[in-house]
Amino acid sequence: MNYFSSNFKLGILGGGQLGKMLLNDTRKFDIHTSVLDASPEAPCKIACNEFHLGDLMDFDAVYNFGKTVDVLTFEIENVNTNALEALEKEGVKVYPSSKTLRTIQNKATQKLFYVDNGIPTADFSRFAYTNQIEDAVDNGGLKLPFVWKSTQFGYDGNGVKVVRKIEDLEGLPNVECITETMIPFKNELAVIVVRNPNGNVATYPVVEMEFHPEANQVEYVICPARISPEVAKKATDIALKVSKAYNHVGLLAVEMFQTNNDDILVNEVAPRPHNSGHQTIEASYTSQFEQHLRAILNLPLGRTDNKTAGVMVNLVGAEGYTGNVIYKNIEKIMAMPGVTPHIYGKRETRPFRKMGHVTIISESIEDARKIAEDVKNAIQVISE
Amino acid sequence: MNYFSSNFKLGILGGGQLGKMLLNDTRKFDIHTSVLDASPEAPCKIACNEFHLGDLMDFDAVYNFGKTVDVLTFEIENVNTNALEALEKEGVKVYPSSKTLRTIQNKATQKLFYVDNGIPTADFSRFAYTNQIEDAVDNGGLKLPFVWKSTQFGYDGNGVKVVRKIEDLEGLPNVECITETMIPFKNELAVIVVRNPNGNVATYPVVEMEFHPEANQVEYVICPARISPEVAKKATDIALKVSKAYNHVGLLAVEMFQTNNDDILVNEVAPRPHNSGHQTIEASYTSQFEQHLRAILNLPLGRTDNKTAGVMVNLVGAEGYTGNVIYKNIEKIMAMPGVTPHIYGKRETRPFRKMGHVTIISESIEDARKIAEDVKNAIQVISE
Numbered sequence: 080m081n082y083f084s085s086n087f088k089l090g091i092l093g094g095g096q097l098g099k100m101l102l103n104d105t106r107k108f109d110i111h112t113s114v115l116d117a118s119p120e121a122p123c124k125i126a127c128n129e130f131h132l133g134d135l136m137d138f139d140a141v142y143n144f145g146k147t148v149d150v151l152t153f154e155i156e157n158v159n160t161n162a163l164e165a166l167e168k169e170g171v172k173v174y175p176s177s178k179t180l181r182t183i184q185n186k187a188t189q190k191l192f193y194v195d196n197g198i199p200t201a202d203f204s205r206f207a208y209t210n211q212i213e214d215a216v217d218n219g220g221l222k223l224p225f226v227w228k229s230t231q232f233g234y235d236g237n238g239v240k241v242v243r244k245i246e247d248l249e250g251l252p253n254v255e256c257i258t259e260t261m262i263p264f265k266n267e268l269a270v271i272v273v274r275n276p277n278g279n280v281a282t283y284p285v286v287e288m289e290f291h292p293e294a295n296q297v298e299y300v301i302c303p304a305r306i307s308p309e310v311a312k313k314a315t316d317i318a319l320k321v322s323k324a325y326n327h328v329g330l331l332a333v334e335m336f337q338t339n340n341d342d343i344l345v346n347e348v349a350p351r352p353h354n355s356g357h358q359t360i361e362a363s364y365t366s367q368f369e370q371h372l373r374a375i376l377n378l379p380l381g382r383t384d385n386k387t388a389g390v391m392v393n394l395v396g397a398e399g400y401t402g403n404v405i406y407k408n409i410e411k412i413m414a415m416p417g418v419t420p421h422i423y424g425k426r427e428t429r430p431f432r433k434m435g436h437v438t439i440i441s442e443s444i445e446d447a448r449k450i451a452e453d454v455k456n457a458i459q460v461i462s463e
Numbered sequence: 464m465n466y467f468s469s470n471f472k473l474g475i476l477g478g479g480q481l482g483k484m485l486l487n488d489t490r491k492f493d494i495h496t497s498v499l500d501a502s503p504e505a506p507c508k509i510a511c512n513e514f515h516l517g518d519l520m521d522f523d524a525v526y527n528f529g530k531t532v533d534v535l536t537f538e539i540e541n542v543n544t545n546a547l548e549a550l551e552k553e554g555v556k557v558y559p560s561s562k563t564l565r566t567i568q569n570k571a572t573q574k575l576f577y578v579d580n581g582i583p584t585a586d587f588s589r590f591a592y593t594n595q596i597e598d599a600v601d602n603g604g605l606k607l608p609f610v611w612k613s614t615q616f617g618y619d620g621n622g623v624k625v626v627r628k629i630e631d632l633e634g635l636p637n638v639e640c641i642t643e644t645m646i647p648f649k650n651e652l653a654v655i656v657v658r659n660p661n662g663n664v665a666t667y668p669v670v671e672m673e674f675h676p677e678a679n680q681v682e683y684v685i686c687p688a689r690i691s692p693e694v695a696k697k698a699t700d701i702a703l704k705v706s707k708a709y710n711h712v713g714l715l716a717v718e719m720f721q722t723n724n725d726d727i728l729v730n731e732v733a734p735r736p737h738n739s740g741h742q743t744i745e746a747s748y749t750s751q752f753e754q755h756l757r758a759i760l761n762l763p764l765g766r767t768d769n770k771t772a773g774v775m776v777n778l779v780g781a782e783g784y785t786g787n788v789i790y791k792n793i794e795k796i797m798a799m800p801g802v803t804p805h806i807y808g809k810r811e812t813r814p815f816r817k818m819g820h821v822t823i824i825s826e827s828i829e830d831a832r833k834i835a836e837d838v839k840n841a842i843q844v845i846s847e
Contacts, residue, residue: 083790083806103487106510109808109819126490128509364771364801364824379798386770386824387748406467414763417748422467424493435493440748440770 082376090148094121096423097352098154102126104368115144138162174328174375175350186230196324200345202260209253226259264336269355270318272331275374283383285311300391317343330371361438362389388444390451394435396428402462404428412454417441474532478505480807481736482538486510488752499528522546558712558759559734570614580708584729586644593637609642648720653739654702656715659758667767669695684775701727714755745822746773772828774835778819780812786846788812796838801825
């Protein structure tokens with residue numbers, strides 16, 4: 080198929096910030112793009128050829144949209160997989176596939192998939208409803224502390240809570256959920272694996288994530304991770320094993336824990352461009368967004384190694400501020416060497432809302448990390 | 464001024480490919496953009512917030528458009544400078560200024576400017592009309608061979624011709640023009656200088672250009688240029704002198720000849736993102752497009768050094784093909800390491816039409832140059 084012609088059409092489910100960054104890279108290849116999103120104010124609107132309004136969980140909306148494109152991908156996991164399956168049967172290329180997405184969409188199914196495929200992951204229990212957890216604790220079937228996770232619709236720290244005492248369950252939605260054993264770990268790591276339909280596979284360098292202790296959102300993504308070559312190899316091998324098990328097409332971001340005795344446990348995966356890969360825009364030979372396009376269009380994969388070291392800082396709304404956003408000191412951080420802000424264009428900030436990210440690149444990871452801290456200390460996402 | 468808010472509006476005169484790449488980088492800062500172009504099919508349409516139809520040489524069109532924005536820039540030199548001047552008087556920030564642009568727009572004025580400012584440039588003569596040249600040759604006032612240049616509206620090899628014998632003048636438009644002494648040179652070099660209203664200045668590394676012998680279009684841009692540090696310093700110093708003389712704001716691409724005895728002569732300048740800076744997207748710490756935005760918004764300038772070596776290959780229509788374009792072997796070049804195509808999305812190709820460019824990056828300039836030749840030998844811009 081000739082992708083570089085106006086007859087070809089790429090469909091993207093979801094019109095958010097990830098989709099917008101993906102669309103930016105479609106410009107390199109002059110791919111004709113069509114986006115489906117439920118919001119008439121979706122960020123993607125500025126960067127696509129066609130925009131369609133529709134609910135991503137609605138069968139008809141996704142199916143009818145999918146029928147108008149040649150290749151269909153998504154920037155968010157919460158889409159109607161039955162519609163994807165129906166489209167696949169009718170010859171639309173859906174990447175990642177409905178099968179891959181189904182297993183990932185539900186965290187309980189995802190965990191069972193790891194167990195079935197011999198992939199190391201933290202022990203867990205599955206509950207049909209959150210209100211069944213208290214009984215399990217009372218009768219000794221479940222020990223505190225643990226991590227509560229909604230099986231669906233959780234992302235960026237939503238749908239996840241550390242439960243140290245039974246009262247911490249209060250206020251949680253009464254939904255299907257899992258509880259995971261708390262693993263004491265040294266590091267949270269991630270590896271992005273990319274695979275095209277031809278079966279070509281490549282991995283990005285291991286990144287290290289530092290989370291904000293309260294908001295449970297990534298604060299720094301550090302690439303390459305400051306770990307031993309042995310641990311990096313182990314993490315990469317496990318990520319490849321996960322990738323092989325899913326037999327996915329496109330990007331697969333594999334998030335992992337490095338335990339205190341250097342075991343690697345898979346936490347969760349995302350079959351799309353991911354927060355742990357934003358630094359690839361500036362630091363890698365091929366950005367994760369270009370790479371996803373190469374993969375789903377069955378083009379040759381690009382180099383995945385680093386041009387420079389890179390650190391990514393999430394820009395989240397400061398506590399105590401809600402309203403029209405101001406990026407205080409943004410000019411100050413732009414004067415620091417190797418610093419590029421990415422502002423997502425949301426008008427209103429609120430505590431911990433993800434408003435953008437900043438990439439810091441440098442010849443040395445130590446310098447990049449140091450500048451990243453200066454960035455973090457200087458910039459404030461506040462309201463007018 | 465708070466650029467990172469929806470109240471601010473950046474205006475761009477010209478909706479072509481350079482503008483589109485500039486617009487892509489406005490997304491990092493979430494700048495609200497408005498574009499004026501005469502074509503309803505301008506490439507920029509996909510990437511701007513607002514699009515206005517209008518002739519860039521028409522006073523009213525430019526003036527009325529300019530009144531709706533806070534900062535006004537352009538991606539093409541052929542715009543109405545009287546309108547820019549009127550806008551400046553009414554407080555619109557026009558970068559580069561009407562004064563800078565006026566001097567550059569007319570090649571005769573540009574050459575006189577170099578002479579007035581002690582900037583080395585090839586000797587030249589000015590003619591009100593092309594048909595006056597033959598007399599000058601006949602009466603011994605002008606010697607063959609020379610380079611004929613239209614003083615206006617020339618770019619990408621249009622409006623330029625090497626005249627070796629008097630018959631070569633046939634078919635040239637009868638317009639205001641200059642004739643330049645042919646300078647035997649080793650290299651064509653270029654330096655991009657950036658300057659913001661605060662007076663901060665930075666220079667990109669010297670690049671070396673190889674031109675296609677027939678089409679007079681750049682075939683390879685090589686960064687860093689394979690020249691001695693002394694020559695690089697001389698070229699950079701002269702580019703800075705030109706920049707200082709213009710007192711410009713934004714990018715200034717300074718094209719130069721390195722003569723056989725290592726003198727540097729300024730050929731011409733462009734006050735905007737330039738073909739000689741496309742490799743900065745992948746190879747530099749800060750792309751020329753982001754840098755132009757930083758400059759015209761009076762933000763701190765970004766690093767201008769290289770992350771990697773880079774070579775840029777122009778994709779121009781092959782001879783003998785006119786019609787719906789096909790990028791033959793594009794998948795083959797995408798399998799080469801460090802290769803990213805940039806397809807401009809023009810539907811029809813014709814001989815020597817600029818259809819896109821390809822960037823090749825690598826740790827070593829020798830490797831990048833070698834791969835660039837493989838790219839050049841493999842890809843063919845042909846028609847269906």
